Amino acid sequence: MDAYLTILQLLDSTVRLATPLLLACLAGLYSERAGIFDIGLEGKMLAAAFFSAAVAAVTGSVWVGLLAGIAASLVLSAIHGIASITFRGNQLISGVAINFLAAGLTVLVAQAWFRQGGRTPSLFGKGRFEPITLPFAESLQSVPIIGPLYYELISGHSILVYLAFAAVPFTWWLLFRTRFGLRLRAVGENPAAVDTAGVSVVGLRFAAVGICGVLCGIAGAYLSTALQAGFVKDMSAGRGFIALAALIFAKWRPWHALYATLLFGLFGALETRPDVIEAVIGMKVQGQLLSALPYIMTVIILAGFVGKAIPPRAGGEPYVKER
Amino acid sequence: MTLMTKFLGASAATALMAGAAFAEPALIYDLGGKFDKSFNEAAFNGAQRWVEETGGTYREIEMQSEAQREQALRRFADAGANPIITMGFGMADPLSSVAPDFPDTKFVVVDVTWLEGLDNVRQIGFAEHEGSYLVGMLAALASKTGTVSFIGGMDIPLIRHFGCGFAQGAKAANPDVKIIANMTGTTPDAWNDPVKGSELTKAQISQGSDVVFAAAGGTGVGVLQTAADSGILSIGVDSNQNHLHPGKVLTSMLKRVDNAVYDALKAGENVETGVFTFGLAEDGVGYALDENNASLITAEMKATVDAARDSIISGDTKVVSYYENDSCPAIDF
Numbered sequence: 289m290d291a292y293l294t295i296l297q298l299l300d301s302t303v304r305l306a307t308p309l310l311l312a313c314l315a316g317l318y319s320e321r322a323g324i325f326d327i328g329l330e331g332k333m334l335a336a337a338f339f340s341a342a343v344a345a346v347t348g349s350v351w352v353g354l355l356a357g358i359a360a361s362l363v364l365s366a367i368h369g370i371a372s373i374t375f376r377g378n379q380l381i382s383g384v385a386i387n388f389l390a391a392g393l394t395v396l397v398a399q400a401w402f403r404q405g406g407r408t409p410s411l412f413g414k415g416r417f418e419p420i421t422l423p424f425a426e427s428l429q430s431v432p433i434i435g436p437l438y439y440e441l442i443s444g445h446s447i448l449v450y451l452a453f454a455a456v457p458f459t460w461w462l463l464f465r466t467r468f469g470l471r472l473r474a475v476g477e478n479p480a481a482v483d484t485a486g487v488s489v490v491g492l493r494f495a496a497v498g499i500c501g502v503l504c505g506i507a508g509a510y511l512s513t514a515l516q517a518g519f520v521k522d523m524s525a526g527r528g529f530i531a532l533a534a535l536i537f538a539k540w541r542p543w544h545a546l547y548a549t550l551l552f553g554l555f556g557a558l559e560t561r562p563d564v565i566e567a568v569i570g571m572k573v574q575g576q577l578l579s580a581l582p583y584i585m586t587v588i589i590l591a592g593f594v595g596k597a598i599p600p601r602a603g604g605e606p607y608v609k610e611r
Numbered sequence: 612m613t614l615m616t617k618f619l620g621a622s623a624a625t626a627l628m629a630g631a632a633f634a635e636p637a638l639i640y641d642l643g644g645k646f647d648k649s650f651n652e653a654a655f656n657g658a659q660r661w662v663e664e665t666g667g668t669y670r671e672i673e674m675q676s677e678a679q680r681e682q683a684l685r686r687f688a689d690a691g692a693n694p695i696i697t698m699g700f701g702m703a704d705p706l707s708s709v710a711p712d713f714p715d716t717k718f719v720v721v722d723v724t725w726l727e728g729l730d731n732v733r734q735i736g737f738a739e740h741e742g743s744y745l746v747g748m749l750a751a752l753a754s755k756t757g758t759v760s761f762i763g764g765m766d767i768p769l770i771r772h773f774g775c776g777f778a779q780g781a782k783a784a785n786p787d788v789k790i791i792a793n794m795t796g797t798t799p800d801a802w803n804d805p806v807k808g809s810e811l812t813k814a815q816i817s818q819g820s821d822v823v824f825a826a827a828g829g830t831g832v833g834v835l836q837t838a839a840d841s842g843i844l845s846i847g848v849d850s851n852q853n854h855l856h857p858g859k860v861l862t863s864m865l866k867r868v869d870n871a872v873y874d875a876l877k878a879g880e881n882v883e884t885g886v887f888t889f890g891l892a893e894d895g896v897g898y899a900l901d902e903n904n905a906s907l908i909t910a911e912m913k914a915t916v917d918a919a920r921d922s923i924i925s926g927d928t929k930v931v932s933y934y935e936n937d938s939c940p941a942i943d944f
Contacts, residue, residue: 297817300808308806405646407829408856411838516805517836520829521644525804556807559792560814576797 292433294564296440303445304515306553307452308333308507310526313458313538313545313565314452314532315503321463321540321604322496325379328368328386328527329504336361336508337463338394341408341519342401344415350513353415357512358505364390365501373493376606386529395521408512408519417446417514419452432578446514449505459542476600478546479607489607506530533586539597631776636693637670639683639880641699643802643828645673649849650828650868652700654721656850657869661876669876674701679707688713693880694733695719696872700769706732717882719875721868722769724886735871737890739864740776741923742896743824744930745916746846747780748865749898750822751788752912753844753861759940760820762811762834763826765801766794768933771944773826773848773864775933778941783919790942791815794831805833811839811850822861823845824831835860844907853903861907863899868908870895 312329319326336357344353371382395406402408425443428435463469471492471522474482479489511527512519534552538544558565559578566572589597631736640651640657651673658669662758670692684705687695693715697706703723710718710729717731724736750759759781763770774792781788793811795801808830812823823838824846831848832855838845839856847853847863867889875882898899898916900908922928933939 294817297814305806306812399646405644405648405652407646407832510807515809517832517840518832520803520805520832522800522803523798523805523829526805557810557814560807560811561818562793563791563818575794579796599678 293436293440294561295393296436298554298561298564300441300444301557301560302550303441303449304553304554306549306558307445308447308510308515308527309531309534309549309552310546311383311448311452311455311503311507311510311530312543313534313549315500315507316532316535317459317538317540317542317545318472318496318503319500320533320535320603321476321600322493323479323600324368324372324493324497324500325383325604326368326497326500327380327383327529327532328390329500329531330524330526331383331387331390332361332364332501332504333508333511333528334387334394334522334524335364335390336505336522337512338398338408338508338519340509341411341512342398342504342514345402345409345518346511348413348415350411350415350417353513354506354509357509358502361505361508362498362501365504366495369494369497372606373490373497376608379604379606382562391522392521398521406521410515411513415513416517417448417510419444419446420450422517423448445610446510448510448514451506452510453546456542458544463542468495473600475607476602479602483607483609489609493607508532530582533582535598536586537582537589539589539595540600555579555581562574634691634693634880635669635670636669637672637687637695639680639687639695639697639702640673641673641701642674642676643797645671647828648852648855649831649847650709650866651698652789653697653850653866654869654872655663657872658876660869662871665877667876677701681709684709684718685712694875694878695722696869696875696883697816698768710862713880715750717880717884719871719882721871724888729884731884733875733882734886736886737866737868738888738890738930738932739773739866739896740779740930740932741891742864742866742898743773743776743826744780744783744923745891745898746824746854746862746921747777747782748779748784748916748919749862749908749912750777750824750844750846751781751784752915753907754788754820754822756819756821757785757787758791758819760791760815760818760824761793761823762808762827762830763792763794764785764796764825764830765799766797767942768937770794770826771939772933773824774944775939775941776930777824779930780919780941782941784915789819791818791820792942792944794944795827802828802830804830805836808833811838816841816843818930823866824848826864847899851899851901853899853901857903858906860904862904865897865899867895867897890923891920 339360340353340357343356344350371377372379398406422443429439475492534548537548557573612717674917698720719733761774821843823832826848839859844861852863
């Protein structure tokens, strides 16, 4: 029973760690499926983390904070869109610029605003997303196997976690079962064909970049207002890049994105429990190996050892109507 | 030719500055940033105390990357700042290349004690293991589950030094105590990853820990927050962090960086050089007791810990330093 509880706690930690990755990964999925590479996920998350925490601290409402975080992320998305769609700039460079911009801007604004050395005041009460206890979680806790599973793992997360998981089937439905989704995917494979059919390539790409902004905004808000109670400089700590790795690992598919981010989340969770690893495999494993695993696996996938990862064909290339 | 001009320019600037009424001191913060509520903020507080008392002014800069260290040192030295106070072990290498070039400038470095052959450098070390020993005792005395834990930031010898003292103290107070230790990471990211700090705290709680000691810079913010949210006790580090979550932070391991900076600024250009280590005897380290944690520390606990403190000062109790042979008798990292 103890082992079972430990596994549940590990999985619980996995869910918490995977959620920001999943949101950012889906954000990248929309953008890249529409042919806009986005390595600015990290920067958008960071900006959203700061603005959601800052506005939540000032207004005392986490929902207003969430909106502010999404707005901040959307502004950066708009910059990326204008640079790479309207002005046909290099998408990678624009993404890098967004990462630098967010890293510097958040600390600068935080210092000017709160004078606490680039962090926001601690959030409390309504300024934070509290864990939600699902109905019957307490009363079912004594039921063997299912009770603890429901109580420990499924119940007790913030609403953003459930939102993130619901976003997976929704994304699948939107991309593969609607007209909008078909066009969005087409614009990432063959924008000329979409244009010929009389559908705006620019409009579709901006829509995709916008959805990406919203999802990154939620991911950032989750970091600073649900997992933490405030913003600390550079708190995204490379999660945007791991999300990108997960996107490649998932080969740009929504359900696989869920599996990939859960797997990467599990690595993160295992890193916090070296004793469990030691008990299971009988030897010590360095934490560094686990934090490097997502990248190693992505390289293996990219190298084509385990099936080939083929990005959307028009990805990274600005669409030029006439030469 | 251009090189010559540069030298001439530099010496002219130095001469001009030397002609000024007094040289302004300079303070270089480490990567964590001036307001890390911890190590660097302690330095800032020490400098502010000096400003309030003397009305003096000083120049300052926060490091943003490793590459800036030497550049900042040279800039300040070129501009005639004296003394130049630097924070953190990362300053060791830049100092050993810059200090010999400016024999008339006094340098002060906190957390570095191993440089040799530099006559114009004041090296200040702290006996962190002694302070950590005391908070380790408090942790073991306050723990109801008999399990206490440690979360380090970046996995460097200095942080292991903290953890080692903590583990020895906990074992001294309760020989059966179980000690869990985790490091956040191996890159500078580990100083600013509160999310991971939270997950580590939760993992340690699920292993039974009910007192957690964080020596992890900005990551510690997440540790203290999660500990407070989960209803267990935490221990802060460097500065007094008891006020962050009143009644939920057991104590803080104080490292009186503020005193070190204050003393250096007060001595000014005549600051004594050499290697200095501040331990319990010099009040260089200690544990924090204020109105925020008064209800958590019983008179009995205080008496036990103060007795241990006296015993360490008199030499009857020996706290093993991690640096002695790169290993710890009380815990395996």
